[in-house]
Amino acid sequence: MTPVEKNKQLTITAYQRIFGDLDITGVDEFMSKDFIQHNPSTPDGQDGVKALVQMLISQGVPKQKIEFKHVLADGDIVSLHSRYEMAGKEWRFIDIYRVENDKLVEHWDAMMQMPDVRANNNPMF
Template identity: 30%
Template sequence: MSENDIAERNKEIVLRGFSEFAAGNVETLRGLLREDFIEHSPGNPSGRDAFIEFVASAPVAKARLDLKRVIAEDDHVVMHYHLVPPGEERGLAVVDIWRMVDGLIVEHWDVVQPVPDPGEIPNGMF
């Protein structure tokens, strides 16, 4: 399988998982994350089960997720999306970086930024 084929397969896996998660199915993560999953975000636990338990009670589990773009290269998939928790208007701009091995997510990094007032970003966040 070529690097491009692997990247496309990984992209499809992550997109399916994102779609399921955005629809409210937190348990979809169980089939996506390797048991020894490594998390790089401060305050978020590593390990599949600990991470799923954490995410299930975090605001992201009930937020509206509006995917803007996905980039896949080799064993990495990058997603850029708008996360809007219930009761919030502007929400957050999020970039997730997932590293995949054999069709499972093994590592995660993210960058999260509050979406400012539209007057502060004349070219938009997305």
């Protein structure tokens, strides 16, 4: 497996375990202790991600199999385009991770809820 393929597999596995399976132990296993978070609503570090997962659990977000539409990698950067359900609504996410020493070390994202009324018939996924 090439380093890029290894980074892709690591990122997919981590994302499914942490956000699909809602398994907080995955944070310690897959994320660096000094994890850098670029989403302004989540603090840096492992504790910020753990608090986010706890919030999802407390809001009744179900464990689910994450659907990945696109997984793109360029060196140490891996981008995921995924479908997720929260609060009874479908969401689309684009998550970008930087991988270093077999750990996720940095994260950027963009998210969009599937609207009730659409301006076009183009798929979001």
